[in-house]
Amino acid sequence: MNMLRRNILKGASAAGTLAIAAGLFGTGNAFAAYNTAAFGAKSVADALKGMGAATPTDSKDIAIKAPDIAENGAVVPVEVTSKIAGTTSIAILAEKNPNPLVASFKLENGAEPYISTRIKMGQTAMIRAVVTAGGKTYTTAKEVKVTIGGCGG
Amino acid sequence: MAEPMKIRATMAGDVADIKVLMNHPMETGQRKDAKTGQLIPAHHITEVSATLNGKTVMEAEWSGAISKNPYLGFKVKGAKAGDKVTVSWKDNKGETNTADAVVA
Structure with missing residues (x-):
């Protein structure tokens, strides 16, 4: 874990000193604040707290599309669609991964409340989506059974 | 250093469907090398x-x-054919990559 943090810190300072990095990422310091607290968290509760979404409300307006059974935990396709008006961010967590928070996406300027990606899962667990809309957080979860884990190995 | 990235952006109604395929090992830092038993250092896209x-x-x-x-799919409303999509990533070692595509 410390190794990881070291690397992230190193990465951050390197990007800061390189003018070219700022040029590449149009919005300049958009990447300045990698949420180390949330991504380094070892429990779902801590990860949610790190994201500032400690107590999200359960919502049926978020749909998670993922296989019921994933044969290969290293590649689990996940699609999250939110029907909540004013959705500004979507985060994906795999509850039993060593670090549950997988990714968070901030959506703006016309981006639809939809994200599709592929994630790794260590074992059978709930996949949880956390959506932020209008300053409130909503969540839903879906179980994915994993027959071969994607972490470790 | 950085491998190419593939972007495909197509219009479906007034929504651009954008699909991105990146080239990256995405090491978690939790896997062990089978031969040496040493942890393989983390090397993954962070942003x-x-x-x-x-x-x-x-x-x-x-x-x-x-x-x-990594595969990433997202949709943007109000886009039109000919618009330029640019995707950039940065990893925990500070490597970066950028690619662009035109919405078809």
């Missing part, structure tokens, strides 16, 4: 951003739990 005609539409933070050679 991804996408712009449409220079305006940011998506910014993401990733852990190493995104699969190797």
Whole structure:
């Protein structure tokens, strides 16, 4: 874990000193604040707290599309669609991964409340989506059974 | 250093469907080398951003739990054919990559 943090810190300072990095990422310091607290968290509760979404409300307006059974935990396709008006961010967590928070996406300027990606899962667990809309957080979860884990190995 | 990235952007109604395939090992830092038993150091994309005609539409933070050679799909409303999509990523070692595509 410390190794990881070291690397992230190193990465951050390197990007800061390189003018070219700022040029590449149009919005300049958009990447300045990698949420180390949330991504380094070892429990779902801590990860949610790190994201500032400690107590999200359960919502049926978020749909998670993922296989019921994933044969290969290293590649689990996940699609999250939110029907909540004013959705500004979507985060994906795999509850039993060593670090549950997988990714968070901030959506703006016309981006639809939809994200599709592929994630790794260590074992059978709930996949949880956390959506932020209008300053409130909503969540839903879906179980994915994993027959071969994607972490470790 | 950085491998190419593939972007495909197509219109479906008034929504641009954007699919991105990146090339990255996405090491979590938790796997052990089978031969030496040493931990393989983490090496994964931490930040991804996408712009449409220079305006940011998506910014993401990733852990190493995104699969190797990541796939990312997202949609942007109000785009039109000919718009320029640019996707950039940065990893925990400070490496970066950028690619763009035109919405078809």
